[in-house]
Structures are given as structure tokens and as C-alpha cells.
Amino acid sequence: MADDDAPDFGVPVGLFQDLEDLKAQVTALTAQVRTLTSAADTGLDEASAEQEPDAADEEEEAGEEWRFPPFILLLDPPVYDDELRALIEWVEGLLVPGYLAEPSADARWCHLWFEHPVAVARLHACWLAWQELTNPATCGYTGPSVWHRDHLDPALRELRGSTGPFAGCTKSEHQIDHRLPGLVPSAWAMEER
Template sequence: MSDDQERTPDFEVPVGLFQDLEDLRAQVARLAGQVRDLTDNGDADAGEATEHDDAEAGDAGEEEAQFPPFILLLDPPQYDDELRALMEWVEGVLVPGYLAEPSADARWCHLWFEHPVAIARLHALWLAWQELTDPATCGYTGPSVWHRDHLDPCLRELRPSTGPFAGCTKGEHQVGHRLPGTVPSAWNRPED
């Protein structure tokens, strides 16, 4: 019997379980390789990195690049693309589904994308929504977690009368809101 025939079950296995088994197999192979490297490199000091470790570090860096970065740290071409996608989600999902008519207690600015604080919070909310509404990554409780842990706190921060839209009223937009003044420091007292 060949390896492929041994590895393929003769009954139907859920895809997730089969993927978990493949992940475990890969982890065991990686650990076996590390043990082999450690035992073969007896002359290397305990603190020295091996070629295998360096390769893994490079692989880890490549994996991290798959995750979207914080939107406010992006440069113009990537920032514009990410903001455009965020705007589609906010205007297509969030506003019609979750935002009631703005009021003094629940503000909203139709030009929210000109408020950096709103962009940052809504981008984080959108990233969480992408992950937590996909049953493949979070199961069936993801949407509940998204509402409880992400949507509700985000709206509590964005929509109060003291939030980033505080200076915006229905139909009127202000980006240049009052900034905090200089806070006097106990360490820097003026010379008398």
C-alpha cells in the first residue's frame, strides 16, 4: 500500500478535522527537524541560532505579512485602497444595519472618513467583522462575539456627545474640533 492510500481515510472525514490532522503532521515534522538539527549540531553553542532557526524566522515574517496592518500606518496607495474598502463596508453594512437616526446622544458624521479617530476605530471594527462573521474561522458564535466585544464598545466611543463627532451636527461637519490644551506639569515649574 502506498503512502497516499494510507493517508486517505476510507470514510468521509469533515474537512476541518482533516486539516487539523495535516497541521499536526506538519508540526510533528517541524519538531522532528528541530530535534534532528539540535542533535546534529552538537558543536553549536546553546545560544547560537542554526540555519533551520533562521529559515523559520523568515517564514514567520512572511506569515505576519498576511495580516492587514493598522490603517493609519499605511502609505497613500495602500491607505486609499483600504479606506475605499472600509467605506464600502461602513456605508453598505454598518450605517443601514446598525446606525439609527443621529441625535444629540448618538452622533454620526456623514463625513466620518475625515475623522482619523473614526477611521481607526471603524477599521478595527471591520477587521473584527471579517474574522468573526466567517464560520470557518470562528464557528457560529463569532457574530455574537463581534456584537458584544467589538460593535457595542466601538459605537459607545464614536457616538456620544463627547466623541469624535462632537462638533458635527446634522448636515454640518467639523474636523477641527477643540484639541486639549497644554497640561501643566509638576516637573516643569516656572522659575520664580
């Protein structure tokens, strides 16, 4: 096929240049990864040849890797209690005075919110997001706005709504088990007729 007969796909010349630049960058990054990987492997082999790490060192390293707490519902009692205390301080010190107006039928709140597992889960997730999104080093200066829009506002709507975890609680009465689900008919079980 002659050059005159070649199909014209209408691809701009700049796109080909961009692709070539990307290929060059990928090649350079691949070479860097190989260099770093081989250096890390070599350093690891030398370190293991000098001495074997003991179990205490491995536990310290694992502890250092875990900088932020996991989701509260996954914690066992001693760690859960500490995390809950810290969450209570945050909720009572920041959320309640700063964001919660007087409870009403449309905007409920329970002063014993920490006895409602759904409330604890939602507020803990909101708190974890707050820890990350109020630090300009991790999220820039728009983090607080993102936290309000994506985390606080939806959490408060769910918690304080008429069908939320505080639906059975009033100013004078606290009720924990008002939302326990009843039996749900199974789609897999056929009724005998």
C-alpha cells in the same frame, strides 16, 4: 523517617496520575519538536545548497505571509487609500444601513466620518474584528455575538457619544478639528515663582 511518620499533605492519588500523564505528553511533544526541527533544518540546508533564492522570491514569500491588512493608521498613502476605500464600502454598506439609527444629540454621526482620524481608527479596528469573527472557520458560530459585544457596541458608544469624534458635527455642519487638544501642563515642569 518511617512511612508512619511521613507527612500527609492530602494530595489525591488522581493528581499524581494526571501529573505523570502530563509529563509523558510533554516528553512526546518535545521529541516531535526535535524531529520536526531537525527535518526542517536538513531540508533547508539541502534547498540552499541546490540554489540561492533571489530577492523577488523573498518578496513573494513575505507578501504571502501577510494575509490581513495592518492597522490603517500605520499605512502609507497608496496602501492607506485602498484600505480606506474598502473600509468606506464596509461602513456605508453594512454599518450605516444596518446599525445606525437617525443621528441625534445622544447618538451622533458624521456623514464625513472618514475625515475624522479617530473614527477611521476605531471603525477600521471594528472592521478587522468583523472579518475574523464572522468566519465560522476561525471563530466558530459564536463569533458574531462576540463581535457585537466586544467590538461593535463599544466602538459605536465611543464614536456616537457626546464626547466622541463627532461631538462638533451636526446634521448641517461638519467640523474636523473640534477635538484637538490644547496645551497640557506638564507634571515635570515647575513654575517659576
